[in-house]
Amino acid sequence: MPELKLFNTLSRTKEIFKPINDPNVKMYTCGPTVYNYAHIGNLRSYIFPDILKKLLTYIGYDVRQIINFTDVGHLINDADIGDDKIEKAAAEKGQTAWELSKYYAEAFKRDITALNISFPSKFTYATEYIQQQIDMIRTLEQKGFTYLTSDGVYFDTQKFPDYGKMAKLDIEGLDEGLRVDFKDKKNKTDFALWKLSPNDQKRQMEWDSPWGKGFPGWHIECSAMIFSELGSHIDIHTGGTDHIQVHHTNEIAQSECSAEGKFVNYWVHGAFLVLDKDKRMGKSEGNFIGLQNLIEEGFYPLAYRYLTLTSHYRSFLSFSPDILKSAQTSYFNLKKLIRSASEKNDDLNNEKAIIYAKKIIDSLLDDMNVPKAIGIMWDLVQDNEVGGKNKIDIIANYDQILSLNLLDFSDFPELQIEIPQEIVDLANQRWDIRQKKDFQESDRLRKVIQSKGFDIKDSKDKFDIVPII
């Protein structure tokens, strides 16, 4: 099997990937909290695991991937309120928390489908693993890693010597007090495993537990779902870089204390999408752009996928409508070149094609250097010494991993817009006039057509009508 190198956050270096149980690969992708639509920055974090999964599959591994939905329990900012984002958003929309989270989970599935992100082996919902979470907390309790406070069960991070190792945390230096409900905790890094419902408030989402009615803490769900679906030791865990310090650090702590031994072999973290002014896009930042917003503006979801693939998954990706516009142009230009290669369909079967193919897979195997692979694809499709058939074979092969629909020519923007009869009539009229060499009048008619959103391309004995995009 070809050698894949992955940048592992644990060592901060690229390591050669070795599965625990070859050829099986267990992979967990930290999913969304479903109290709103995913924005395009969130969605970026599901594209690179999709590439990773497809790459692993391509080189011969059997991948089992889980993506979770956090459909309960994330607090807004103050534990004393006892309110969480899902319940709050539901109240605002006049829905139940259950309806709301279901709705956004479905919206997420729709978005990733549009982006050609294939579904995991299984989607898991945190609320369907309450018992497993309680069981894990009990295990931790029995082993002495927890303590009770007035509002729940907490994990005592001091009992886990390796706490914060991956994040290289300097616990002394953490800004103490910034973390919620610090007042009741023994250490500032301690975190809630089970939160008790406030006495004076009835939550929509709450469950009985050995410690009283309440709901799971912020991190336990991932560990419980992983243990339940993949086991206590997995190969790959993906997520955004913002989770390194808290969420994943806590996952490691509770998991490795619950079961003995290593929890995750390879932690793979993706960088943020940033806006023009280098600002992070965030659900709380008020600069939210969803995939549907882009579609409404006339962008193609796969143009967005293409954009994300032109930048390395560990680098910031700059985003603006102009940047996406240029990516979309580039994307369709690439497809046009591929289309003309497919029309040629000559088989030169030369060494060069083989070299291109090798360069592409080598780039992908080097910590998923997708942007480099795409650059090589550009060189390939523009190389006149390589036959059309050879090009198509290579593109078809690697599009299994990139999933850009590079061989589907039915989605060109000019083919998507129906030409109104009025425009067709005008164009025919113009053509007749032009045949009579009345260029002044034919140019006038072209301007009329242009003002209605279409353009005319003349050639020797025919013309084409194309929408202006």
Add this chain to the structure above:
RNA sequence: GGCGGCAUAGCCAAGUGGUAAGGCAUGGCUCUGCAAAAGCUUGAUCCCCAGUUCAAAUCUGGGUGCCGCCUCCA
């Protein structure tokens, strides 16, 4: 305050020791009655300073600027 990251042409972006991929935009040319499309073509000493080296965008040190995490966020 602590920890981490980034700085490559107008814009996006590869490259991590051997003399700057690729894309978008722009200018020029060809084609065209004109245009569009298409094809060809044009461009950077890699934030600054110092050092190591035969050789640095790439390594080291020091600056400057920007960003992220430490509070739910990918």
